[in-house]
Amino acid sequence: GVKFDPKEHQHQRYNPLTDRWVLVSAHRMTRPWAGQKESVSEQQVVRSDPQNPLCPGNTRANGQVNPDYESTFVFENDFPALQPDAPDPPQGSDGDSLFQSKAARGKCQVMCFHPWSDITLPLMRQDEVIKVIDKWAELVEELGATYPWVQIFENKGATMGCSNPHPHCQVWASSFLPNEAVVSGRSQKAYYQQHQQQLLLRYAEQEANRQERVVVQSSDWLAVVPYWATWPYQTMLLPRRRHILRLTDLTPEERRDLADVMRRLLTKYDNLFQVSFPYSMGWHGAPTGPHLSGGVDHWQLHAHYYPPLLRSASVRKFMVGYEMLAQEQRDLTPEQAAERLRNVPDEHYRNRKK
Amino acid sequence: GVKFDPKEHQHQRYNPLTDRWVLVSAHRMTRPWAGQKESVSEQQVVRSDPQNPLCPGNTRANGQVNPDYESTFVFENDFPALQPDAPDPPQGSDGDSLFQSKAARGKCQVMCFHPWSDITLPLMRQDEVIKVIDKWAELVEELGATYPWVQIFENKGATMGCSNPHPHCQVWASSFLPNEAVVSGRSQKAYYQQHQQQLLLRYAEQEANRQERVVVQSSDWLAVVPYWATWPYQTMLLPRRRHILRLTDLTPEERRDLADVMRRLLTKYDNLFQVSFPYSMGWHGAPTGPHLSGGVDHWQLHAHYYPPLLRSASVRKFMVGYEMLAQEQRDLTPEQAAERLRNVPDEHYRNRKK
Ligand SMILES: O=P(O)(O)O[C@H]1O[C@H](CO)[C@@H](O)[C@H](O)[C@H]1O
Ligand SMILES: O=P(O)(O)O[C@H]1O[C@H](CO)[C@@H](O)[C@H](O)[C@H]1O
Numbered sequence: 001g002v003k004f005d006p007k008e009h010q011h012q013r014y015n016p017l018t019d020r021w022v023l024v025s026a027h028r029m030t031r032p033w034a035g036q037k038e039s040v041s042e043q044q045v046v047r048s049d050p051q052n053p054l055c056p057g058n059t060r061a062n063g064q065v066n067p068d069y070e071s072t073f074v075f076e077n078d079f080p081a082l083q084p085d086a087p088d089p090p091q092g093s094d095g096d097s098l099f100q101s102k103a104a105r106g107k108c109q110v111m112c113f114h115p116w117s118d119i120t121l122p123l124m125r126q127d128e129v130i131k132v133i134d135k136w137a138e139l140v141e142e143l144g145a146t147y148p149w150v151q152i153f154e155n156k157g158a159t160m161g162c163s164n165p166h167p168h169c170q171v172w173a174s175s176f177l178p179n180e181a182v183v184s185g186r187s188q189k190a191y192y193q194q195h196q197q198q199l200l201l202r203y204a205e206q207e208a209n210r211q212e213r214v215v216v217q218s219s220d221w222l223a224v225v226p227y228w229a230t231w232p233y234q235t236m237l238l239p240r241r242r243h244i245l246r247l248t249d250l251t252p253e254e255r256r257d258l259a260d261v262m263r264r265l266l267t268k269y270d271n272l273f274q275v276s277f278p279y280s281m282g283w284h285g286a287p288t289g290p291h292l293s294g295g296v297d298h299w300q301l302h303a304h305y306y307p308p309l310l311r312s313a314s315v316r317k318f319m320v321g322y323e324m325l326a327q328e329q330r331d332l333t334p335e336q337a338a339e340r341l342r343n344v345p346d347e348h349y350r351n352r353k354k
Numbered sequence: 355g356v357k358f359d360p361k362e363h364q365h366q367r368y369n370p371l372t373d374r375w376v377l378v379s380a381h382r383m384t385r386p387w388a389g390q391k392e393s394v395s396e397q398q399v400v401r402s403d404p405q406n407p408l409c410p411g412n413t414r415a416n417g418q419v420n421p422d423y424e425s426t427f428v429f430e431n432d433f434p435a436l437q438p439d440a441p442d443p444p445q446g447s448d449g450d451s452l453f454q455s456k457a458a459r460g461k462c463q464v465m466c467f468h469p470w471s472d473i474t475l476p477l478m479r480q481d482e483v484i485k486v487i488d489k490w491a492e493l494v495e496e497l498g499a500t501y502p503w504v505q506i507f508e509n510k511g512a513t514m515g516c517s518n519p520h521p522h523c524q525v526w527a528s529s530f531l532p533n534e535a536v537v538s539g540r541s542q543k544a545y546y547q548q549h550q551q552q553l554l555l556r557y558a559e560q561e562a563n564r565q566e567r568v569v570v571q572s573s574d575w576l577a578v579v580p581y582w583a584t585w586p587y588q589t590m591l592l593p594r595r596r597h598i599l600r601l602t603d604l605t606p607e608e609r610r611d612l613a614d615v616m617r618r619l620l621t622k623y624d625n626l627f628q629v630s631f632p633y634s635m636g637w638h639g640a641p642t643g644p645h646l647s648g649g650v651d652h653w654q655l656h657a658h659y660y661p662p663l664l665r666s667a668s669v670r671k672f673m674v675g676y677e678m679l680a681q682e683q684r685d686l687t688p689e690q691a692a693e694r695l696r697n698v699p700d701e702h703y704r705n706r707k708k
Contacts (some may be wrong), residue, residue, distance in 0.1 A: 079382050
């Protein structure tokens with residue numbers, strides 16, 4: 001028979017965090033594309049726009065005036081999906097298990113990374129990125145004191161629904177464990193019970209040995225295209241040396257190292273198609289609030305990056321149709337993606353152009 | 355305390371098919387939108403474009419010439435994600451449970467609905483739509499004779515990654531049960547074992563009684579915005595009178611009725627924002643191949659419609675950030691969505707304009 005070649009022959013790979021499979025059909029990259037193109041006009045973002053509610057000194061929708069902040073700046077989302085005081089939906093009145101609802105309370109915050117609108121994380125100085133990481137840890141500490149889950153996430157680029165070019169992320173703390181946390185926690189727990197080791201610590205060890213999916217590495221961190229990646233250039237950021245529950249547990253050295261690895265990874269992303277690379281990213285760590293007292297040793301801190309671009313700055317992967325109704329499908333192997341990212345220069349294209 | 359109002363107070367709802375919760379935060383609709391707008395220039399599609407590989411009489415990428423078809427037309431996808439003869443990935447050589455792969459084989463077909471490029475299902479005649487349904491059933495019969503899952507899906511509109519305006523869907527048959535089939539089947543089975551009734555038959559009965567989420571109904575079919583909908587105007591098409599495993603089991607009356615309900619639902623969609631409404635849709639029914647012999651009585655045939663638009667023809671919902679990393683979130687209640695769809699006219703805006 002024909003010898004199996006992952007670049008030629010479609011196959012499935014297992015995601016041990018989500019308990020789902022992905023269909024890898026790398027031979028499809030050659031098909032012509034007559035569909036939607038993303039607009040990539042790298043619009044000249046101005047450093048400070050008097051109309052932008054995220055800039056220092058400007059007035060927001062609710063009339064509040066931003067301070068003249070010089071590093072990070074956090075404020076309550078003016079249109080929060082989660083509020084601290086929503087009443088409980090009525091219980092039991094209905095009694096049909098097909099119509100179940102439950103309470104949702106929380107807080108939504110916005111965090112600016114930098115006073116300038118025309119800068120992004122890979123172009124910021126290392127000490128500036130360390131301040132972002134420190135602030136993330138502070139917010140996990142603060143909101144996690146009571147809320148069981150604190151979701152830090154960044155939507156970057158218009159393609160990812162981001163409506164403001166100013167470098168920022170969001171922090172949504174909830175009174176419940178969201179779906180992804182439940183599923184990932186369940187998988188990590190089952191693995192830990194069976195192997196007496198954290199799934200993601202073991203995984204980082206393995207990827208460090210194998211190297212073929214590693215994009216960027218340092219003494220404390222590893223950025224890999226996961227073996228089970230669904231998005232074309234999806235990556236995972238993993239601590240490689242020790243068991244770490246949450247951002248709050250990172251040492252100053254680990255934060256410095258993380259800032260460096262993040263800047264290098266994001267520079268690779270931007271250099272791939274010479275465009276400010278769109279993505280959604282976020283941190284997953286052990287639950288907080290009532291879970292601070294224990295029972296969550298199976299968790300290992302990590303970040304997911306989900307970038308949509310596939311072939312170029314203007315052609316994205318659409319997770320539609322078959323993906324929504326049947327199963328995620330990808331058009332290049334994770335190893336191919338990692339290799340392409342490794343092969344782009346380490347210096348940001350914007351700096352090289354100068 | 356404050357009285358709970360689902361339109362004002364965020365809460366969660368349970369999806370019994372996927373075992374996931376959705377966050378409903380209807381109070382967020384008022385926030386300003388400065389993000390990406392979809393292009394909605396209803397491009398004048400020409401009826402027959404000599405360059406379009408889907409039109410009758412034209413030549414496709416592989417050199418084959420389409421017949422002068424007059425109703426539906428099915429051909430093998432020229433860039434298939436699934437091929438019948440891919441070899442198995444090597445097994446066991448690795449032995450690490452974090453690096454699991456398995457075989458994937460199958461067939462990908464494309465099915466044109468009509469010889470004209472400038473027509474869509476809601477604008478087709480009822481007898482033409484019946485031919486589409488008949489062909490769907492034929493393909494389930496044919497491919498399902500051996501393959502355990504036959505996924506019929508339609509990506510409509512550039513927003514949904516559709517690269518060809520010609521009215522068509524795809525049919526991907528696979529040697530495995532895809533994730534969504536596994537999860538939905540598991541939920542339907544657990545319900546059936548506990549209640550001795552099909553989950554979706556019971557659900558259709560309940561929604562027919564309650565009416566508040568019904569968009570279109572007939573004697574055999576119900577189109578509802580599910581209680582647990584994630585996409586703003588998501589709907590589910592359900593047989594309401596009897597247990598039906600697959601499209602192949604539909605009587606001629608049920609097909610006629612389905613054609614009518616589909617045309618009415620899709621007309622509602624188009625009329626909502628006066629645009630040819632983008633969506634991904636697909637059919638789920640009992641598995642086929644080895645499952646034809648039984649053990650799948652918990653399954654009930656149904657279709658899912660996932661349309662992305664939120665506020666207007668140009669402002670979509672982005673399932674990004676919090677949705678990808680934590681939990682799906684919606685910005686209007688399913689009851690509000692159903693009401694808006696019920697309230698638009700029954701006649702297609704294109705016909706009214708004449
Ligand atoms: O098959 P097409 O139309 O070329 O491609 C479209 O549908 C496929 C199946 O849902 C997706 O995998 C692609 O991302 C999408 O662009
Ligand atoms: O909060 P924003 O930036 O207004 O909105 C964006 O992020 C949210 C959280 O991921 C999503 O629910 C919205 O669909 C998206 O447009």
